[in-house]
Amino acid sequence: MASKNLLLLAGDGIGPEAMAEVKKLIVAMNDKLGSGFITDEGLVGGCAYDAHGAAISDADMAKAMAADAVLFGAVGGPKWDAVPYEVRPEAGLLRLRKDMELFANLRPAICYPALAASSSLKQDVVEGLDILIVRELTGGVYFGEPKQIIDLGNGQKRGIDTQVYDTFEIERISGVAFELARTRRNHVTSMEKRNVMKTGVLWNEVVTQTHKARYADVKLDHMLADAGGMQLVRWPKQFDVIVTDNLFGDMLSDIAAMLTGSIGMLPSASLGAPDARTKKRKALFEPVHGSAPDIAGKGIANPIAMIASFAMCMRYSFGMVAEADRLESAIAAVLDQGLRTRDILSDGMTEVGTTEMGDAIIAKF
Amino acid sequence: MASKNLLLLAGDGIGPEAMAEVKKLIVAMNDKLGSGFITDEGLVGGCAYDAHGAAISDADMAKAMAADAVLFGAVGGPKWDAVPYEVRPEAGLLRLRKDMELFANLRPAICYPALAASSSLKQDVVEGLDILIVRELTGGVYFGEPKQIIDLGNGQKRGIDTQVYDTFEIERISGVAFELARTRRNHVTSMEKRNVMKTGVLWNEVVTQTHKARYADVKLDHMLADAGGMQLVRWPKQFDVIVTDNLFGDMLSDIAAMLTGSIGMLPSASLGAPDARTKKRKALFEPVHGSAPDIAGKGIANPIAMIASFAMCMRYSFGMVAEADRLESAIAAVLDQGLRTRDILSDGMTEVGTTEMGDAIIAKF
Ligand SMILES: CC(C)[C@H](C(=O)O)[C@@H](O)C(=O)O
Ligand SMILES: CC(C)[C@H](C(=O)O)[C@@H](O)C(=O)O
Numbered sequence: 001m002a003s004k005n006l007l008l009l010a011g012d013g014i015g016p017e018a019m020a021e022v023k024k025l026i027v028a029m030n031d032k033l034g035s036g037f038i039t040d041e042g043l044v045g046g047c048a049y050d051a052h053g054a055a056i057s058d059a060d061m062a063k064a065m066a067a068d069a070v071l072f073g074a075v076g077g078p079k080w081d082a083v084p085y086e087v088r089p090e091a092g093l094l095r096l097r098k099d100m101e102l103f104a105n106l107r108p109a110i111c112y113p114a115l116a117a118s119s120s121l122k123q124d125v126v127e128g129l130d131i132l133i134v135r136e137l138t139g140g141v142y143f144g145e146p147k148q149i150i151d152l153g154n155g156q157k158r159g160i161d162t163q164v165y166d167t168f169e170i171e172r173i174s175g176v177a178f179e180l181a182r183t184r185r186n187h188v189t190s191m192e193k194r195n196v197m198k199t200g201v202l203w204n205e206v207v208t209q210t211h212k213a214r215y216a217d218v219k220l221d222h223m224l225a226d227a228g229g230m231q232l233v234r235w236p237k238q239f240d241v242i243v244t245d246n247l248f249g250d251m252l253s254d255i256a257a258m259l260t261g262s263i264g265m266l267p268s269a270s271l272g273a274p275d276a277r278t279k280k281r282k283a284l285f286e287p288v289h290g291s292a293p294d295i296a297g298k299g300i301a302n303p304i305a306m307i308a309s310f311a312m313c314m315r316y317s318f319g320m321v322a323e324a325d326r327l328e329s330a331i332a333a334v335l336d337q338g339l340r341t342r343d344i345l346s347d348g349m350t351e352v353g354t355t356e357m358g359d360a361i362i363a364k365f
Numbered sequence: 366m367a368s369k370n371l372l373l374l375a376g377d378g379i380g381p382e383a384m385a386e387v388k389k390l391i392v393a394m395n396d397k398l399g400s401g402f403i404t405d406e407g408l409v410g411g412c413a414y415d416a417h418g419a420a421i422s423d424a425d426m427a428k429a430m431a432a433d434a435v436l437f438g439a440v441g442g443p444k445w446d447a448v449p450y451e452v453r454p455e456a457g458l459l460r461l462r463k464d465m466e467l468f469a470n471l472r473p474a475i476c477y478p479a480l481a482a483s484s485s486l487k488q489d490v491v492e493g494l495d496i497l498i499v500r501e502l503t504g505g506v507y508f509g510e511p512k513q514i515i516d517l518g519n520g521q522k523r524g525i526d527t528q529v530y531d532t533f534e535i536e537r538i539s540g541v542a543f544e545l546a547r548t549r550r551n552h553v554t555s556m557e558k559r560n561v562m563k564t565g566v567l568w569n570e571v572v573t574q575t576h577k578a579r580y581a582d583v584k585l586d587h588m589l590a591d592a593g594g595m596q597l598v599r600w601p602k603q604f605d606v607i608v609t610d611n612l613f614g615d616m617l618s619d620i621a622a623m624l625t626g627s628i629g630m631l632p633s634a635s636l637g638a639p640d641a642r643t644k645k646r647k648a649l650f651e652p653v654h655g656s657a658p659d660i661a662g663k664g665i666a667n668p669i670a671m672i673a674s675f676a677m678c679m680r681y682s683f684g685m686v687a688e689a690d691r692l693e694s695a696i697a698a699v700l701d702q703g704l705r706t707r708d709i710l711s712d713g714m715t716e717v718g719t720t721e722m723g724d725a726i727i728a729k730f
Contacts, residue, residue: 076560090560120599125485141506141528142561149563156532159567163506163526166517193615195441195455196507198514202524226615227655230623233598234485250558250591251616258595290592 004037004318007067009044009060009096012080012089013291015073017299018306021358022071025310028362029323040067044096045075045089045291055092064096065282069317071310072096072286077293089291097137100282102270103169104176105135105249106312107288109236109256112265114335118346119261121233126259131239132184133256134177135249137270139169140199142246165199165245170206172273177243178215187219187240191228191248200225203245225252232256257288264289264302264343265331267309269316283317285309295342299353302341304331307361330364369402369683372432374409374425374461377445377454378656379719380438382664383671386723387436390675393727394688405432409461410440410454410656420457429461430647434682436675437461437651442658454656462502465647467635468534469541470500470614471677472653474601474621477630479700483711484626486598491624496604497549498621499542500614502635504534505564507611530564530610535571537638542608543580552584552605556593556613568610590617597621622653629654629667629708630696632674634681648682650674660707664718667706669696672726695729 006026010019029035042060043051051057055075056064064070075089085091096102111119111129119126144162152158174190181188190207192200204222211220223231225248231238232252236259244252257266266289272282287305295301311327314320339360340349352360371391375384394400407425408416416422420440421429429435440454450456461467476484476494484491509527516522539555546553555572557565569587576585588596590613596603597617601624609617622631631654637647652670660666676692679685704725705714717725 085563085566088560094561120490121486141526144525147563149567152531157567158532159528159530159562159564160509161506161528161562161564163524163528165524167521167523193612195453196459196612196615197524197526198450198512199524199526201450202514202522226619229594229616230619230628233620233623247558247612248616250561251594251613254591254595255598255620258598263595 002318003068004035005066005068006037006039007063007070008039008041009064009070009072010041011045011073011075011291012047012077013074013293013296014301015075015291017296017301017354018287018303019071019073021303021354022306022310024358025307025362025365044072044092046077046080048092049080049083049087049089053087055087055089056095061095061099064100068280069313070096070284071313072284073306074287074289074291076291077296094142096284097270098143100284101138101272102282102284103136103138103273104173104271105137106180106269106271107133107135107253107257107266109133109253109260109266110262111260112262112332112335114332115260115262115265115344118344119259121259125235126261129236129260131236131256132180132241133249133253134173134180134241134243135253136169136173136245137249139165140246163197163199163247165202167202167206170203171210174207174210174243175214176271177241178211178218181218181241185240186217187221189221189223189228189239189242191223191225191242191244191252193225195224199245207243228252229255232259253288262344264341265304265308267305267312269309269312271316281317283313285313299355300342301354302343303354303358304361307331307358327365330361333364334360367683368433369400370431370433371402371404371678372428372435373404373406374429374435374437375406376410376438376440376656377412377442378439378658378661379666380440380656382661382666382719383652383668384436384438386668386719387671387675389723390672390727390730409437409457411442411445413457414445414448414452414454418452420452420454421460426460426464429465433645434678435461435649436678437649438671439652439654439656441656442661459507461649462635463508465649466503466637467647467649468501468503468638469538469636470502471545471634471636472498472500472618472622472631474498474618474625474631475627476625477627477697477700479697480625480627480630480709483709484624486624490600491626494601494625496601496621497545497606498614498618499538499545499606499608500618501534501538501610502614504530505611528562528564528612530567532567532571535568536575539572539575539608540579541636542606543576543583546583546606550605551582552586554586554588554593554604554607556588556590556607556609556617558590560589564610572608593617594620597624618653627709629706630669630673632670632677634674634677636681646682648678650678664720665707666719667708668719668723669726672696672723692730695726698729699725
């Protein structure tokens with residue numbers, strides 16, 4: 001049997017609380033189903049900075065490189081607002097993405113039927129929504145050089161960031177988007193700002209070529225990223241798979257997540273290229289929500305996004321499709337039952353804490 | 366009396382139809398009120414390319430530099446999708462912004478009461494919404510160098526865009542935001558990605574310093590741009606003035622516009638610095654909507670955003686506050702009366718075309 005080595009990086013804020021529920025689930029699966037997960041743990045973010053002076057230590061980075069999959073909680077909080085840029089909590093996450101070459105970030109925006117009413121959008125606009133944002137994750141303005149602040153003298157400074165994309169980077173991320181579209185509604189919308197950015201011109205060109213050469217059976221549309229943001233708000237159901245760059249993907253996937261009214265519920269997967277020999281992809285799974293320092297340690301955080309991230313992990317890293325389906329159904333069933341953490345509470349529902357929510361899902365699994 | 370020289374650049378698509386309604390209004394104001402507007406016209410966008418091979422000719426650019434204000438329609442359309450990047454329709458607008466040094470783009474997102482129900486957001490989320498996005502317009506990734514596509518050989522190309530901000534650029538745009546906040550609800554939210562971008566770090570630092578030195582009476586919040594996008598969708602009424610860079614401003618202002626359900630209704634103003642001698646600011650006024658080539662020439666375009674842009678022009682360029690107020694009230698009155706162009710049509714309302722809508726507003730003015 002293939003190995004199932006998981007590295008758990010719970011991070012800061014509500015990360016550890018949410019991760020605790022996944023740990024319970026893993027123990028239960030190992031005990032009852034003999035699933036054979038082997039877990040190890042490490043530090044990332046502010047807690048890693050406190051312990052080692054870096055947002056992730058080289059030792060933990062090595063563990064991440066060796067693991068079959070990484071489960072990531074969340075990083076950051078006001079405690080670390082003033083630490084130097086190079087060791088800020090986010091630097092740990094960015095190093096994981098870069099060193100593991102996790103170029104493909106998959107962010108499903110799904111509207112759970114039980115939560116359709118809690119969106120700020122009209123119910124008919126979001127009910128049944130199921131879109132997938134495929135975000136390029138190792139390029140663009142996040143990593144391009146030069147990236148610096150220069151002192152110009154005279155009280156003036158100059159900040160510089162550089163957005164860079166090469167053909168092969170656009171090719172491989174659009175390949176992922178087209179492949180996934182084939183398993184869904186066969187429709188990809190590519191978003192960039194080709195009317196202003198040269199990287200947008202190249203993005204548009206390469207996506208078009210990749211489509212023509214290898215995926216002509218998939219419907220492809222192009223949209224300017226600003227218009228795309230508007231269309232997401234106007235009528236999100238027009239989309240199936242959206243493929244876009246690192247920075248636009250950051251903005252657009254957060255907006256898509258918020259549409260569903262379920263930001264505390266949404267998972268994400270970050271995948272690398274298949275290894276030439278083993279065919280395995282490096283992978284990291286992470287909830288879309290952040291560290292929520294204001295509610296950390298109170299036992300009220302919603303663990304669903306973290307648990308759903310573990311479902312994605314089973315699906316994409318271990319081919320455990322049946323188990324992933326069952327876990328997702330368990331989440332939906334618990335919601336149908338009326339259980340809610342505070343962030344998604346509405347009239348007539350039963351408020352539960354983090355551990356009760358985790359227990360309820362495990363019980364239904 | 367100060368001069369009132371207006372340059373009208375109607376542009377492409379529905380631009381000319383919408384501008385025609387403003388022209389009627391100007392004629393009426395000159396005739397009945399002796400307003401003394403003097404208008405000239407020029408070409409911008411695809412029509413300028415067709416006529417001169419450039420997205421704006423040097424002659425028209427000179428007229429824009431000399432005018433007291435420019436009214437701009439919209440540019441672009443499929444006809445020019447394949448023209449070279451340097452002369453694409455948008456290049457005309459970008460040259461106007463750059464050469465006139467229109468660094469401050471003001472985009473009000475207002476929800477007209479008569480249209481609150483037509484938003485894709487729940488009525489209570491958007492009803493009464495009145496926020497102002499102050500977008501930096503002459504810097505950032507739109508204009509930074511290098512901006513190019515390099516051929517790397519081997520079928521590989523590299524696209525590069527550069528985001529650059531200097532202290533003085535951030536200082537002057539945040540000054541505009543703080544000044545405007547004082548005339549409103551006294552609250553500014555600054556948005557950037559300081560956790561990923563060095564320009565974000567500098568942006569945050571300079572806004573904070575400007576606030577401390579000159580505007581400590583205004584409430585200032587900082588938000589990451591991705592979180593800001595989410596909060597706009599979740600509960601937009603938490604904002605008063607949002608100040609942000611060129612690219613984030615492009616995305617966020619379009620999203621804010623779409624929230625209101627009134628994208629065909631929203632104007633914008635782009636302002637330069639006050640002239641040292643005359644104190645006058647160069648200015649361009651433009652609807653937020655684009656050229657909408659699919660409905661161009663059919664007489665069904667909504668002229669309200671263009672007319673509301675002229676109201677902003679009277680307010681900001683000519684100090685005609687009473688007239689601007691009256692024009693905005695006339696728009697609201699016509700909407701209350703039930704008149705609607707097709708883009709905002711709903712049950713029980715009366716559909717009218719572009720010219721009827723213009724006539725109705727002029728009649729109420
Ligand atoms: C934490 C931050 C660096 C990160 C990003 O900007 O990519 C986050 O917003 C995300 O979307 O995963
Ligand atoms: C037309 C285009 C160049 C422009 C921009 O990106 O600034 C438009 O989207 C806008 O927001 O005014």
